[in-house]
Amino acid sequence: MVLKKFLFKSSSAGIIFILVFLAGQIDDYFLRCYAAASPRTNNDIMLKIFGQLRQDVGLMVYLKADQYYHGGTHHPQHKTAEYLGKEPCEHAPGAEKADFETKDFFTRLYRAVRHQPARHLSDEQSKEITPWFYLATKLDPQNIKAYVIGGYWLGMRLSKPDEALKFLRQGLFSNPDAWQIYEQVADIYFLVKKDYRKSVVYFERAYSLFNQSETDVFELKHLLVFLAASYEFLGEYPAALKYHEKLLKINPDDAKLKTKISNLTDVIVRTKEQP
Template identity: 30%
Template sequence: MKSILVILVCLTSTILIVPEIDIFNHAYTAGRPAYDASFFLRLLGEGKSIVSNLSILQADLYFHGGAGHFHDEHRDGLAIGEREEHLAPVEHRHEKGRSAISPFNVLFRISEETEVTEHVHLHGDQLKEIIPWLYYAAEIDSHNVLAYTLTGFYLSDRLGNPDEGIAFLREGLRNNPDSWEVNAEIGRIYSQHLGNYTAAVRFLSRAWGLLQKVPHDRFQERYVLSFLARSYEALGQGSAALPFYRRINELFPDSGIHEKSGERR
């Protein structure tokens, strides 16, 4: 009975999203003018986090041509700790069935549409179509950190617009000032895409401090420290980078980082 109720809530919420996303999509393509979703948010109440995550999931499905890989390619919620590996080309699985991208279906293709099967990534103008879903996920729940970090990643890495990615992440930082994830993502973009290593060190240092206050894994720690160390190096401050390389070596003894840290002793 409980499962049936959950399904009904999800379906009802998704149906309600359809006209809202359509409005938001037009707002986005028109330059993102002010959009008032206050009534809809009041209607959702505590369920807004569910709808926000549904929007993210739908964006993921759309990006992968209907074949969701949220727990596969994007495991750990697109964890910052493993993003470096994800940036490299990945050979995706191909299952039997249709090879074409299915029409966009906000009900998660509850029908034969679920049989999509060639894992195809969208590109160019098609890729831009998922951005309103990600913007809307953050609009619905301003404390959904994943909505901000994922949008920042797509804007900077997939669409080649790091400045807009930074701007959106700063909005996320205003709503989530103690989020190490948002701070780290801003720092990464400054370091990797904009070459502003001073700003990168500022945000990554804050991310490092916040990360130590919450449960985390070694991959997340390595991610923050890797970009922090590289940013210090780019500023000509190798001695400042050394402790972070040593820490990475402690976390991953076989990573080869010990060679770098040894060279700086």
């Protein structure tokens, strides 16, 4: 009787626990079945149940990746660790000791317990940040940054381009208008896989979405540079020239760019002249 009661209690608790974890998987499955003419938020069962809380937790989980990359420290702690006389941290060179003097014993005790110098993880260790991107996007599929930065780390730093592309495609499924994700996919095709045909497709898509909504010049330049380079590697010089000229409009004084445009123009002319 006693054993029965115990088995009943623990199996009930176990079942509830497993169901909570399975809910995310079931959620994904139904979303794929009812694919997305309408925004994902309308179909997201978990979002309907938990609402904003899920997104907030997702954000916290995403920020964990940054904490992990810095060896477990939060950004404000970097400077105090410098003060504690530990080795300088690249985030806070030359932090003034006087800023952190305190007679408050509790603060000193807290810092001794909870503060450490920030250390960027080595390439081998940096894989430890990836679970947080995974979890952040599970909790909040609209967290575009999590997809982009996760994709970057997987594709560019951890030599997992296929996994990165799979992850980014999930991001595109949830955020079909996110130019940042298209850009990151294109970057991986260009830099890692050297598949310029595909990189052109994704850069073009990113560029078309970008023009509509963004004003960040740095990102625009990135897109134009890589679009131009992709076309150039494919031998499609007129298209490459078009994008170099757009770049020149942003950087009219760039001498190297002017030279590049001149060279491309020559190549195009020579190509036309050949029978």
